[in-house]
Amino acid sequence: MIAMTGPTVLTILLNFRTPDLTLRSAEAALAAMEHVAGEIVIVDNDSGDGSFETIRAAAEARGWLGSGRLRVIASDHNGGFGAGMNVGMAAGLASGAAPDFYYLLNSDAFPEAGTIAALRDFLIAHPKAGFAGSFVYGEDGLPHQTAFRFPSAAGEFETAARTGIFSRLLKNAIVALPVPAETTQIDWTAGASLMLRAGMIHQIGGFDETFFLYYEETELCHRAARAGWQCWFVPKSRIMHLGSVSTGMKRWSRTPGYWFDSRRYYFTKTHGPAYALAATLARVAGQTIWGLRRLLQGKPQADPDHFLRDLVAHSFGPGLKPRKTASPLTATPR
Template sequence: MSEPTVLTILLNFRTPDLTLKSAEAALAAMEGMAGEIVIVDNDSGDGSFARLTAEAAGRGWTRNDRLRVVASDRNGGFGAGMNFGMRQGLSDGRTPDFYYLLNSDAFPEAGTIRILRDFLAATPSAGMAGSYVHGTDGTPHHTAFRFPSVAGEFEGAVRTGLFTRLLRNAVVALPIPEGATRVDWTAGASLMLRSEMIRQIGGFDETFFLYYEETDLCLRASRAGWATWYVPESRIAHLGSASTGMKAWRRTPGYWFDSRRYYFTKNHGRAYAAAATLARVSGQMLWGLRRRLQNKPQADPDHFLRDLIVHAFGAPPPRAATVSPVSATLVEDSK
C-alpha cells in the first residue's frame, strides 16, 4: 500500500517574510513524506508573489516538485484562498489524500504534519485534526472549542465566574486537552483535512471573509458524520493575527460581525441568530455595569457593543455558493 499523500497549503497575504519562514519549517516537517507544498498568494498586490517565486526558486525549494508558488486573482479571504490552494492538487494532477492548512505566521515542529496525517490515517471517522498551538514565547493558545451557542455567547460576554460555572457546558474555549480529544472545532492555523470529506461536504464557505469559516466547516463535517480531533502531540508556534492585525484592533472590523451573524443565521436560523445576539448584548451590558462599579479595564475594542447591534440587525452580507475545491463545482446552495 502506498504512503498517503499530503498537500500542504500556505496562504500569504502581504507577509512574504513570515511566509518564507513558515515554508522553511513546513519543508523540514515534510521531509521524507509523500506530498508537496503550495504557497498561495492571496492577491496581495504588494509584490509578494514575485518575491516568493524568486526566493523559492533561489533556495532550491521548487526542485523535484517539492514546492510551488501560485497566485489567486482575488483576495476572497482565508476560506477562498485555501479552496484555491486545494484546487491546485498535486503537481502530477492527482488529488492528495490529505490537505494540511498552515497559516503564514505559524511554524510547525519536525513531526507536526506526519503526526496529523498518521492520526487521520488510523482514525477513519475523523475528517479533521488540529494541532497544539503555542506562541513564539511558549504561551499556550486555546484552539480546542465547543460550537458557539446562545448560552456560550452570554457567558463569553458577561465575563463573570458565577455564570461561567453555571454555564460550564456552554463555554466555547475548552481546557487545553493533554491527549488526543474529539472537539467540536479547532483553529485553522494548523489543520489537516481528509480529502474524502472535502469531496463529500465541499470546501470552505466563501461567504466568510475571515473568522468563523473553520467553525462552519467543522459543523458541516459533524452533521455529515465526520469528527474533528485535537491532537496535542502535533505542535506549532504561532505569532497570531499577522495578516489581520487582530491583536492591535482599536475597533473590530465589520467582517468579523458579518461572519458571526452569517454563521448563526446559516446554521441555526434567523430566530436563533437573534437570540444569540440578544444574549451577547445582555452579557456585554452586564459586563459594562460591572466594569464601572469595579473599575475594571476595557476588554473589548472601542464601540464593540454598538457595532455588534448595527451589524446584527443591518443588511446581511452578500452570499456565496459553497464550492468543492477538488472539482470547483457547486456542492450545495446552503444560503
C-alpha cells in the same frame, strides 16, 4: 528527490503580504514534510504588494521550485482565508491527482519536525476523523487556546458577561476549552495548523466563501459534524504560531465589520435567523452585565472601542449575501 509512497498530503500555505514569514514557514514545512509523501503549495492571496514575485524568486533561488515538492501560485482575488485555501485545495497535486489529505498552515506558523506526519497518521488510524489539529504555542512557549466548542446563544452570553456565577452555570457552553493534555475529540479547532481528510472535503465541499475572515473553519467543522465527521485535537503535533500577523487582530482598536458579519452569518447559516437574533440578544445582555460591573466595580475595558454599538449595527439589516457555499475542487480524488 527521493520518491515516497503512501497516503499523500498537500500542505497549503496561504500568504497575504507576509512574504518573509511565508518563506520561513515554508522552510519549516519542507523539513516537516521530509518523510511525508506529497507537496507544498504556497498561495499568494492577491497581496498586490509584490509578495508573489518575492516568494517565487526566493523559492527559485533556494532550489525549492525544482525539487518537485513545492509550487507557488497566485489567487486572482483576495476572498479571505477560506477562499484562498479553496484555491490551494483546487490546485491538487502537480500530477493532477487529489491528495489524501490537505494540511492548512498559516504563514506565521512553524511546524515542528513530526507535526505533519503526526496529523496524517492520526487520520489514517481514525477513519471517522475528518479534521486533526495541532498543539499551538507562542514565541514565549505558552500554549494558545485552539480547542473549542461550537458557539451558541448561551456561550455568547457567558463570553460577554465574564462573570463567575454565569460561567459556572453555563460551563458546558463555554466556547474556549482548556488546552487538552491528551488527544481529545472537540467541536472545532483553529486553521493555523489543521489537517483535513480529502474524502470529507469532496463530500461536504470546501470553505464557504461568504466568510471573509473568522468563523470559516468553525462553520466547516459544523457542516462536517452534521455529516458524521469528527474533529480531534492532537497534542503530539506541535507548531509555534506568532498569531494575527496578517489580520492585526492583537492591535485592533475597533473590531472590523467583517468579524461581526461573519459571526451573524455563521449563526444564521447553522441555526437560522431566529437563533441568530437570540444569540445577538444574549451577547447584548452579557455585554450589559459587564458594562454595569465596569461602572460599579471599576472593571477594565475588555473589548475594542464601540464593540456593543457595532455588534447591534451589524446584527440587523440584510446581512451577508451568500456567495459560494464551497468552491468546486477540480482535482479528482483517488
